[in-house]
Amino acid sequence: MKAISEKYAKVTTPSLLRRVRGGSFVLLLAILFFSCSDSNKLRIEGDFTGLRQVDMYIYSTDGVLANIDTLHIIDGYFEWETPLSEDATFYLVFPNMSELPVLASPGDRLKVTGNGSQLKSTRIEGSDVNKELTDFRLTHLNDALPDLRKALRAYIKANPNSRVSHQLQRQLTLLNATNSGVVTGRKLPQLDFPDDGISPYDSINSPQHPMLLVFWSGWASGGHDINAKVRRYLRDSVNTVTPVSISLDVEKNLYHYQCRQDTIDWTTRCYRRAWDTPQVIALSIRQLPYVILTDSTGTVVAHGSDWQADILPHL
Numbered sequence: 001m002k003a004i005s006e007k008y009a010k011v012t013t014p015s016l017l018r019r020v021r022g023g024s025f026v027l028l029l030a031i032l033f034f035s036c037s038d039s040n041k042l043r044i045e046g047d048f049t050g051l052r053q054v055d056m057y058i059y060s061t062d063g064v065l066a067n068i069d070t071l072h073i074i075d076g077y078f079e080w081e082t083p084l085s086e087d088a089t090f091y092l093v094f095p096n097m098s099e100l101p102v103l104a105s106p107g108d109r110l111k112v113t114g115n116g117s118q119l120k121s122t123r124i125e126g127s128d129v130n131k132e133l134t135d136f137r138l139t140h141l142n143d144a145l146p147d148l149r150k151a152l153r154a155y156i157k158a159n160p161n162s163r164v165s166h167q168l169q170r171q172l173t174l175l176n177a178t179n180s181g182v183v184t185g186r187k188l189p190q191l192d193f194p195d196d197g198i199s200p201y202d203s204i205n206s207p208q209h210p211m212l213l214v215f216w217s218g219w220a221s222g223g224h225d226i227n228a229k230v231r232r233y234l235r236d237s238v239n240t241v242t243p244v245s246i247s248l249d250v251e252k253n254l255y256h257y258q259c260r261q262d263t264i265d266w267t268t269r270c271y272r273r274a275w276d277t278p279q280v281i282a283l284s285i286r287q288l289p290y291v292i293l294t295d296s297t298g299t300v301v302a303h304g305s306d307w308q309a310d311i312l313p314h315l
Contacts (some may be wrong), residue, residue: 039107042084048076050116057093059250064088067251103129132164187298209240213292217248218258220288227262229307
């Protein structure tokens with residue numbers, strides 16, 4: 001922005017301004033204004049075949065968006081823009097709840113193109129970093145897991161300071177975490193549930209009772225349903241289980257609204273980091289909703305996404 005301002009400060013010298021008359025002067029001011037204002041914005045345009053009228057979502061864990069935004073897709077097309085003064089990573093959430101990272105910089109005008117039946121093949125164009133990330137993703141789209149890990153490590157080693165490498169490292173971390181996961185009969189890793197600043201705080205780091213750990217989100221299907229089932233169980237059963245809900249939402253107001261709607265009156269946390277939530281990474285959670293039941297020693301008794309089949313029989 002400073003460079004742009006200095007550039008035009010040199011161009012618009014007094015001698016030049018004296019030569020500018022009427023509409024030309026207005027036009028010059030308009031050019032200067034829009035050049036400067038566009039440099040502090042991010043604009044994303046989407047064009048999808050096979051999608052008529054659906055909603056997508058976009059969020060960021062970098063603090064540049066106060067809320068999760070809804071992208072209304074009409075006849076396969078959308079336009080979206082936001083103020084942006086620094087580099088940031090955004091995540092597009094598709095109708096099937098898969099995600100696509102977008103590496104953005106101030107002034108970027110990005111184009112997202114894809115097919116509704118093959119969302120994994122979606123392309124992002126408009127900047128070098130997004131082209132690199134797209135090329136890598138499409139090149140290794142059908143790789144077996146060991147081959148994908150090898151390719152990720154090779155790229156990161158060859159480009160240690162790249163923004164693309166930073167994003168690929170996040171992917172590699174999640175893939176590696178799936179090696180441990182949650183295993184019935186084994187103890188969970190030590191988990192902390194620090195105050196998130198927006199939920200009531202309870203001391204639950206060392207529960208004396210079995211724990212029911214619930215991962216959910218308002219933007220993933222099944223979130224409200226799992227909360228209703230947990231609430232019904234707590235209401236109708238005499239139990240000593242300690243329920244703890246971890247929301248992957250990123251918008252505070254929406255999270256509060258959903259907690260009120262679902263009458264969540266047990267311990268809940270929302271760190272507004274989506275899949276980067278520390279407990280999610282530590283336990284390799286890859287789908288929502290997901291429930292883990294432990295005994296009083298922290299040993300996993302049951303886990304899964306199907307409350308009726310995976311969890312309730314063990315309760």
